[in-house]
Each structure stands twice: as C-alpha cells, then as structure tokens.
Amino acid sequence: MLRFLRVANIAVIENVEVEFEPGLNLLTGETGSGKSLIVDAVTLLLGERAGVDVLRSREAKGYIEGVFRIEELPEELRARFQEAGVEVGEEIIFRREITAAGRSRIFANDRLVTQALVRAVRPYLVDVYSQGEAPMVLAAGAPLRLLDSFAQAEDVRRRVEELARAYRETERALEELARAEAERLRLLDIYQFQIREIERVRPVLGEDEELGRERALLANAERLFHLAQEAYAELYEDEHSVLRALSRTCRRLEQLREVDERVGSSVELLERARICVEEVAYFLREYREAIRFSPERLAEVEARLAELERVKRKYGPTLREVLETWANLKARYEELSGADLRREQLEHRRRQLEDEYRHAAAELSRRRQQAARALERAVTAELRELAFERGRFQVVLQPVEEFPSPEGAERAEFLVAVNVGEEPRPVAKVASGGELSRLMLALKTVAARWRGPRTLIFDEIDAGIGGRVAEIVGERLRRLGERYQVLCVTHQPQIARFADAHYRVVKEAVGGRTRVRVERLSEAERVEELARMLGGREITETARRHARELIGG
DSSP, X not given: OEXXXXXXXXXXXXXXXXXXXXXXXXXXXXXXXXXXXXXXXXXXXXXXXXXXXXXXXTOSEEXXXXXXXXXXXXXXXXXXXXXXXXXXXXXEEEEEEEETTSOEEEEETTEEEOHHHHHHHGGGTEEEEOTTXXXXXXXXXXXXXXXXXXXXXXXXXXXXXXXXHHHHHHHHHHHHHHHTHHHHHHHHXXXXXXXXXXXXXXXOTTHHHHHHHHHHHHHTHHHHHHHHHHHHIIXXXXXXXXXXXXXXXXXXXXXHHHHOGGGHHHHHHHHHHHHHXXXXXXXXXXXXXXXXXXXXXXXXXXXXXXXXXXXXXXXXXXXXXXXXXXXXXXXXXXXXXXXXXXXXXXXXXXXXXXXXXXXXXXXXXXXXXXXXXXXXXXXXXXXXXXXXXXXXXXXXXXXXXXXXXXXXXXXXXXXXXXXXXXXXXXXXXXXXXXXXXXXXXXXXXXXXXXXXXXXXXXXXXXXXXXXXXXXXXXXXXXXXXXXXXXXXXXXXXXXXXXXXXXXXXXXXXXXXXXXXXXXXXXXHHHHHHHHHHHHOSSOOHHHHHHHHHHHHO
16 A cells, blocks of 8 residues: 655656545546646656656756555565565555666665566556556457466466477577588588597607607717717726726725825725726616617607607697697587587477476466456456446457467457447457446456455546446445555546545646645535536536535435
8 A cells, every 4th residue: 555655856746745545545636737647656666767857857856755555565575675685564665766867766665676676566566557558458468468367377377488488499509509510510520530630640748759869869879889888998998997097096095004094085085986987887888788770760760750740730839739639629529429419408308398388388278268257257247337237348368379489378359348239349449438448447456356455546547438437437446445545546526526535636836837736635625626627617606516416425
C-alpha cells in the first residue's frame, strides 16, 4: 500500500505531498491540471526510465519519495534487499533523485539500490493501468504472459525459456563446428606434417652440443693423437723425460735431508710434483689410446648435425624451442582431433534439451489450457458486472511453428463479444474506447485476485464511458477498494462519488511560474468538485443538489 508520496521539481510540480488512504483514492481536476503526473511520479519512483526533460524548468535536481507498506514480498527479493544493506520491515521508503546532468539514483530506506532491484519489486507494490497500456496488454505476447501469470506458471515458463535458449546455443555451436570443418581439416594436415617432420628427426635436448664436441674431436683426431703422444713421451717415455729427471732429483734431495733436515720440505714438494706429473702422463696415455680416427663416424655426426640444423631453422632456433613447438603442435592436433567428440557431445546435448523442452512445454500447455477456461469464466463474469450483460471473453490458444519457441508451444489471443448474437472476435477489432476501458478493468480486477495485495492504479480507466456505465465502473472500483488500495484518476462524477478519499489536482500560476498542488477534499469540498464535474465552469444549485445526491446515494 502506498501511504505517502512527495514529488519535488518534476514537470510542473514544484512540491506536492499526498497522504493516501486504504480503499478507493480518487484524483480529479480540470483537464490538463496534472493528474496523470501523480501516476507518472509513482512509476518513475519505481524504476521507469527518466530523462532530464522530466525536471521542472530551471531546476538542477528533482526527487520523488514514496512510503510503501509491505504486505507480500518473496524471500528471494528480501534477500536481495539485505544484500544491498536494506532492512525490509513493514514499510519501505523509496526515494529517487534526478539531476539536470542526467544522473539518476534510487534509495531504499536511505541505502542506494539498483534500478533493476526496484523494477523487480514493483509488481509486488503496484499494478498500474495508464491510458497507453491497453495496446501493450493486447499486443503480441502480452496475453500469453498474462495467462501464464493467471495460471501461476511463471516458473514453468522460465524453465521453457531457459531450455529454448540452451537449445539455440547448442545449435549455434554445432553450426559453428560445421562452418569450421574445412579449416579444421586443413590445420590437421599441417599439424600432422609438422609433427611427423620433427618426430622423424627425434631430437634430444642437448644432443647438438654433444655432437658438436664429438665432431671437433673426430675432425682433429690425427693431430690430437700426435700432440698427446709427444706430451706423453716428454713427460714419461723419453730417456730424459720430466718424470725421470724429477725422480733423480728426489733421490739427491733425500740424501741431502739425511744430513740437513731443512731440506725436508723441499723433498715433499718435489715428491708431490713428481706424483702430479705421473698422473698427467697416465691421463695422456689413456687419452692417446682412446683416440680413434673414423671417417665413417665423422660422416654420421655431420649428417646428424645437418638434420638437427634443419629442424632448428624451421622450428627453433634451439632444440629446446623445437621440442616446445612439437609439444604445442601435438596439443593443437589433439584439440582439433577432439572436435568429433565435441560434435557428439553437442548432438547428445541437443537431443537431451529437446526432450526436456518438450516435457516442460507440454506441462506449460496443460496449465495454460486449464487457466484459459478459468480466465474466460472470471473475465466474462466481470464484464457482466460492468454492463456487458451478454458479454463473452474467450482465450484462444494456437500452436506456433517455431521450435523451440521461448514462449512455449502456443500463442494466445484474447477475443471478446460485447453485443448479443455476436461471435467473439479479437479485442482490438471490436472494442471501442469505452468497451476497452471496461475490459481492462475486468482484466485488472481478475488479476488482482491472484497477484495478491498491492496498490491498483488506474489512470483514466473511464475513457470513453459516461452516465450509467460510468456509475457501474465506479461501483466496481469501490468494491475493489474494499479489498485493495486503489488510486484512480477520473473525469467522471459518477465514479468520483464512490471515493473513500478524494483529492483535487489544481494547476495554478504563482510568481510567474506554473505549479501543481494536490488537496484532500472535505465532504463540502467534494460536493463543489462533483458539481463542477457535472455542470462545468459555472456551478449551479442544481449541480450541487445532484452532487449531494450522488455522494449520499
């Protein structure tokens, strides 16, 4: 329930505060006085798009504030409010600020919240019918959404939408695979050739360095043998070799040490030198004996190095990079080779989604069929309450060719017969302005029963009606007001007479600027307002008497 509304610097509203009551709240006033601005303010407050043109002229900022009593709110929405830091009790205060710079912010209990959250909660606070809504309600797709809401099948519909979307995405993935097939095969051929080219060489990390050293040895084998032989002879084999000279010197120093101990350290040094020379000589002998000159082996090494150089030039420049390239090529090849498995998985997924979709769509169709008959009975009963004594409302469900349709297996159309002997026809083709207003009131009345407690707002639901029909509509609104809070903008005194709370909207010029004010009417003021609505500019006693009769009747 909307308890309080404050609007400042919006359109021609300078500052308006309104306290609304339970029951039927009526707003009346001259044509163009700004009555619909109050309805617009509520929709703006609850997330309707707003441009800077909604601001009052020459103002930097405008705001709208509303206090709502919360009677029903799903736990999921309560949780979203809590995530935003908003504690939701029995009441919630929304405030929207709009600046001339184009910025717009919405607060809930003084905490900044997103417009998406406010739009999500709006259906649980208000249900608005404005003059332009009827075509939207009757447009393609809208009857089906209303029927699903009546059937309380939104959860099944969401499931159908999700499955249809997933099916389409799977189909697109399969189509993309098909389009990419030629390129995939081309790349597979390239990768396979490159992998085999590397694998034929079978490079080993560090192999080129080892072979390079071996090639250097093989290419210089004869020279190395002679050098090693000469060095070995000079150290060990010759008659005057270094080792023999050191041995003789060591013996002489031993003899000196027998006489003079000071020579002892020199003997030890020379002995160590002799041992080192002996070790070098042994190494040179083994080194010399290990040298083998093999033109065949040199040719093998040269050929192997040439192979390695070719793959390094193409995939290197080092063997490490060649091996990394090979690993990457293998991974790409396996990934592309797995496309067949991917296709099988996608085709299995598509079949699975199709089965699930058909099952969910069948359940949705079953609920729609049941709800359609119940909605027909309920709306037909309401139409007869609204002076369509022989009126009939019909919901026609027709299969759709699209598969899978996000809306399910059928589309819905509303038909109505408003005159005796007529067959039901599409609403847009048979309903006049006044008839359409009553049909919308019937739909909104029925909708209120299953949607639960919220504020029903009607902006000129009386378009195209008057006299007895207007009184019937007013009586229906009064009865609605016994169960729900109703806000209604009207030009009809036959409707205004039923108000539980009556407000007059006045446009006036003050200080060279236009502004709007809203005033709660007393009983005496109500008589004057209804008399104005009955009689026009000049209020006569006859009009006042008629107004009193309407209010008292």
